[in-house]
Amino acid sequence: MEFFFDLLSVLVLLSSFVLVSNKKITAYIKTFQIQSALIALIAGIMGWSIAVNEDKYDILIICVIIIALKVIFIPHLLYKTYGNIEYRVEKDFFMNIPIIVLICCGLVVFSYFSVSNIGSLTGFHINHQVVNSLSVVLIGFFFMISRKKAIGQIIGYLVIENGIFVTAMFSTNGMPFIVDIGIFIDMITAVMIMGIMVTRINKKFESINIDKLSKLKG
Amino acid sequence: MDWLTPSSLLYWSIIIYLTAAIVAIFFYRHPHLCTLFAQSGCIFASALGAASALKMILFDQETLIITPFESTVPFISISMTLDALSAFFILILSILVCCVSLYSIGYLKHYYNKRNVSAFHALYIGFILSMIFVFTAGNAVFFFIAWEIMTVISYFLVVFESEDVNEKAGLIYIVMTHIGAAFLMIAFMIMFVYTKSFDIFGSSEAIPATAKSLMFVFFLIGFGVKAGVVPVHVWLPYAHPAAPSNVSALMSGIMIKTAIYGLIRFILCYLNVHNTWWGILILCIGIVSAILGVAYALMEHNIKRLLAFHSVENIGIILIGLGISFVAFSQGNGILGGLAISASLLHTFNHTLFKGGLFLGAGSIQYATHTKDIEKLGGLIKKMPVTAVMVLCFSLAISAIVPFNGFVSEWLTYQSLFSIIIPGQTGINIISILAAAALAMSGALAAACFVKLFGISFLGKARSECALNAAEVPASMNTGMGILALFCLVIGLFPVFFLKVVDKVVFSISGTTVIGELQGGFLIAWYPINVSGNAITPSAIFIASAVIILATAALIRLVGGKVSERKYGTWDCGFRELTPRMQYTATGFSKPLRIVLRILYKPGRMLETEKGDSSYFPLSKKYRVWTEPVFEKYVYDPFLTAVKRFSLRIKLSVQTGSTHAYLVYIFAAVLVLMLYNRLA
Numbered sequence: 076m077e078f079f080f081d082l083l084s085v086l087v088l089l090s091s092f093v094l095v096s097n098k099k100i101t102a103y104i105k106t107f108q109i110q111s112a113l114i115a116l117i118a119g120i121m122g123w124s125i126a127v128n129e130d131k132y133d134i135l136i137i138c139v140i141i142i143a144l145k146v147i148f149i150p151h152l153l154y155k156t157y158g159n160i161e162y163r164v165e166k167d168f169f170m171n172i173p174i175i176v177l178i179c180c181g182l183v184v185f186s187y188f189s190v191s192n193i194g195s196l197t198g199f200h201i202n203h204q205v206v207n208s209l210s211v212v213l214i215g216f217f218f219m220i221s222r223k224k225a226i227g228q229i230i231g232y233l234v235i236e237n238g239i240f241v242t243a244m245f246s247t248n249g250m251p252f253i254v255d256i257g258i259f260i261d262m263i264t265a266v267m268i269m270g271i272m273v274t275r276i277n278k279k280f281e282s283i284n285i286d287k288l289s290k291l292k293g
Numbered sequence: 294m295d296w297l298t299p300s301s302l303l304y305w306s307i308i309i310y311l312t313a314a315i316v317a318i319f320f321y322r323h324p325h326l327c328t329l330f331a332q333s334g335c336i337f338a339s340a341l342g343a344a345s346a347l348k349m350i351l352f353d354q355e356t357l358i359i360t361p362f363e364s365t366v367p368f369i370s371i372s373m374t375l376d377a378l379s380a381f382f383i384l385i386l387s388i389l390v391c392c393v394s395l396y397s398i399g400y401l402k403h404y405y406n407k408r409n410v411s412a413f414h415a416l417y418i419g420f421i422l423s424m425i426f427v428f429t430a431g432n433a434v435f436f437f438i439a440w441e442i443m444t445v446i447s448y449f450l451v452v453f454e455s456e457d458v459n460e461k462a463g464l465i466y467i468v469m470t471h472i473g474a475a476f477l478m479i480a481f482m483i484m485f486v487y488t489k490s491f492d493i494f495g496s497s498e499a500i501p502a503t504a505k506s507l508m509f510v511f512f513l514i515g516f517g518v519k520a521g522v523v524p525v526h527v528w529l530p531y532a533h534p535a536a537p538s539n540v541s542a543l544m545s546g547i548m549i550k551t552a553i554y555g556l557i558r559f560i561l562c563y564l565n566v567h568n569t570w571w572g573i574l575i576l577c578i579g580i581v582s583a584i585l586g587v588a589y590a591l592m593e594h595n596i597k598r599l600l601a602f603h604s605v606e607n608i609g610i611i612l613i614g615l616g617i618s619f620v621a622f623s624q625g626n627g628i629l630g631g632l633a634i635s636a637s638l639l640h641t642f643n644h645t646l647f648k649g650g651l652f653l654g655a656g657s658i659q660y661a662t663h664t665k666d667i668e669k670l671g672g673l674i675k676k677m678p679v680t681a682v683m684v685l686c687f688s689l690a691i692s693a694i695v696p697f698n699g700f701v702s703e704w705l706t707y708q709s710l711f712s713i714i715i716p717g718q719t720g721i722n723i724i725s726i727l728a729a730a731a732l733a734m735s736g737a738l739a740a741a742c743f744v745k746l747f748g749i750s751f752l753g754k755a756r757s758e759c760a761l762n763a764a765e766v767p768a769s770m771n772t773g774m775g776i777l778a779l780f781c782l783v784i785g786l787f788p789v790f791f792l793k794v795v796d797k798v799v800f801s802i803s804g805t806t807v808i809g810e811l812q813g814g815f816l817i818a819w820y821p822i823n824v825s826g827n828a829i830t831p832s833a834i835f836i837a838s839a840v841i842i843l844a845t846a847a848l849i850r851l852v853g854g855k856v857s858e859r860k861y862g863t864w865d866c867g868f869r870e871l872t873p874r875m876q877y878t879a880t881g882f883s884k885p886l887r888i889v890l891r892i893l894y895k896p897g898r899m900l901e902t903e904k905g906d907s908s909y910f911p912l913s914k915k916y917r918v919w920t921e922p923v924f925e926k927y928v929y930d931p932f933l934t935a936v937k938r939f940s941l942r943i944k945l946s947v948q949t950g951s952t953h954a955y956l957v958y959i960f961a962a963v964l965v966l967m968l969y970n971r972l973a
Binding site for chain 1: 950951953956957959968970
């Protein structure tokens with residue numbers, strides 16, 4: 076079981092590396108979809124084992140919700156938002172891709188360093204799954220910083236959320252059901268609002284480059 | 294009888310204050326009734342408060358603890374503690390409130406139907422109550438809350454007349470006092486860190502010496518801003534003229550004294566004075582305030598600004614006494630410490646009486662003439678004789694002339710200054726000699742200033758229409774001032790009774806009594822110093838001078854025979870008639886001192902001439918003279934400019950409006966927190 080989780084957490088981390096090295100917006104959405112599917116798989120395996128051992132089904136339900144929301148609904152919504160915006164070729168990132176990837180490697184090392192003294196959560200050794208998922212949070216954050224266009228920020232936000240979810244899953248075997256549901260509802264609202272905002276920004280500035288927002292400053 | 298204990302009297306006085314405030318709010322449609330109810334409530338309540346305080350000081354020496362409200366939230370409980378020191382300040386507060394409320398019944402008439410008078414009453418009573426709470430607070434949290442309420446309410450009272458100037462005055466006031474409050478808060482936090490308690494009456498033994506010195510400095514800055522000592526006095530000359538006169542009487546009379554209370558309570562009672570330099574620092578600040586306050590007052594022609602600068606001067610004199618007592622206590626000289634602090638407390642009391650009275654007098658002048666500029670007054674002694682006599686009394690009192698109270702406390706301050714001079718102790722000797730010289734100089738300048746104030750505004754001919762049409766103010770206003778003037782005279786003539794009151798207070802804080810040292814009968818107060826016994830008897834001097842005047846008059850009558858009165862115009866040098874413009878002006882009167890002290894004022898002058906056909910007949914001439922506000926120009930303005938520039942730079946560089954920059958800040962914060970978590 077632990078072997079599967081180790082493998083899956085590494086895959087989730089890898090997917091976030093793939094995300095930061097993408098150049099096209101459609102590719103961001105697709106990578107996010109894959110990452111969400113991997114997380115759904117983690118939740119599925121964990122939920123299955125708990126359902127078999129302890130006769131509790133809430134993580135399985137959450138797995139279904141993840142598939143419905145993060146794998147199908149939100150990517151669909153993002154594709155639609157993207158479709159509303161005319162296609163324009165613009166350089167989307169501040170630094171070039173290799174440097175971004177190198178910085179992300181640094182972030183992984185940093186999160187390893189910072190978590191290394193709280194390994195006692197699951198035993199004496201360092202919990203690599205937590206390290207990996209925490210790195211996903213930081214990489215998601217860094218992705219938000221490195222992308223200029225608003226869709227990049229939405230994806231970054233969703234990746235942070237994914238990272239936090241997986242961290243919670245690995246460190247405590249799932250949060251209380253009601254908390255998870257609350258987070259999902261928050262997330263849907265946030266993504267919908269941000270989708271609307273992107274369309275508005277596009278109308279106003281004829282670009283979804285959020286640098287233009289600094290014109291709003293008083 | 295149970296209900297006559299100090300605590301129940303105080304309790305009832307607070308209840309009556311509150312009732313008066315509520316009644317005032319309910320009668321907001323009837324300004325007359327509302328004023329009558331609220332102010333008579335205040336008079337009654339203040340009488341109870343004074344009775345409670347006197348009873349506390351004269352009979353019960355035990356500290357009383359009243360806790361009307363205990364909450365489950367830690368450290369937030371209203372605990373009121375009444376000891377002799379609090380009682381003394383409540384006594385002077387109550388006497389002043391009694392007179393000011395009497396005065397307000399008449400004074401507030403010119404606000405009817407112009408401003409919301411009932412709101413004024415509610416604020417006024419709230420202001421008084423907050424000061425009572427400041428004086429009785431038993432823990433630092435409650436003290437701080439009461440202190441802030443006092444500041445905020447007085448801000449609203451300052452801007453009550455809401456004109457543009459007042460709003461600027463209010464802004465300066467509230468910014469300055471909040472800077473002071475921040476320092477107080479830091480000091481209270483240091484206190485809590487070491488003693489784990491906010492109890493003001495607790496022990497400070499757990500605090501190390503360095504932290505005590507730090508606390509002393511913070512207390513000094515925090516209370517100094519409220520007291521208005523140089524160089525943090527800048528709010529006083531703005532706030533006092535802006536406020537209605539009865540409020541400025543309260544503010545100058547008692548609110549700035551809350552700082553004196555704080556200094557005595559926290560530094561002398563709580564921290565105990567260990568270092569000589571504390572006292573010397575206070576002494577130096579006192580000297581500078583006394584000199585500069587009166588020096589700037591001389592150049593002012595706005596009657597209330599002038600009085601505000603005199604508050605700075607008198608706070609300086611109080612601080613000189615306090616400084617000597619701190620020095621003496623740190624050297625273990627209890628008797629001298631007791632003497633100096635009695636001088637300081639007595640001067641606090643006296644200043645409350647005469648400065649409150651002077652502000653009320655300024656209010657009467659403004660009520661009758663609608664101006665605060667003394668260059669526009671003149672000849673008021675004929676129009677408002679009662680007010681004139683009382684302003685003269687207060688002017689004599691503040692200039693420390695013999696039969697009035699200012700003399701007694703300044704004399705005691707001098708005696709303590711002389712007594713601290715011990716052969717072979719160079720530093721303090723030099724400072725105390727300088728302090729005595731400074732005190733003498735400030736006394737002389739104050740006398741000059743009040744000659745100017747009284748002479749220009751009450752004597753001579755009216756300089757403007759408004760002074761010409763002035764009429765005597767309502768009787769209630771004159772009664773209020775009259776009581777204060779009577780107190781000034783009584784304390785001046787029979788100081789020993791009041792010294793006894795002060796002495797009991799001093800005994801409760803320092804355990805020394807000086808009244809025994811001030812031997813003599815009911816009229817005589819003398820303090821033995823090493824060289825020779827210095828003694829003074831104000832009433833004897835008064836009687837002697839009265840006898841001399843009467844004798845001279847009789848002699849003139851006897852030698853000169855019957856004098857026939859002849860009414861005739863003054864010789865006018867060949868002009869057709871004398872006009873008010875030929876009189877000495879306030880600017881002219883203060884000119885010699887402006888030249889002597891030009892290093893302080895940096896005066897400038899300009900003559901603008903509009904040329905006519907011939908240079909001998911100009912169309913108009915304008916003469917302008919000004920002095921520079923040194924502290925504002927060379928200390929505050931550069932500082933404010935620097936702060937503004939820094940803030941603007943921050944706004945341009947940190948708050949750029951770029952979403953990415955904001956994201957980077959959050960990201961950096963997260964990383965730093967993670968690092969901190971790892972390393973801590």
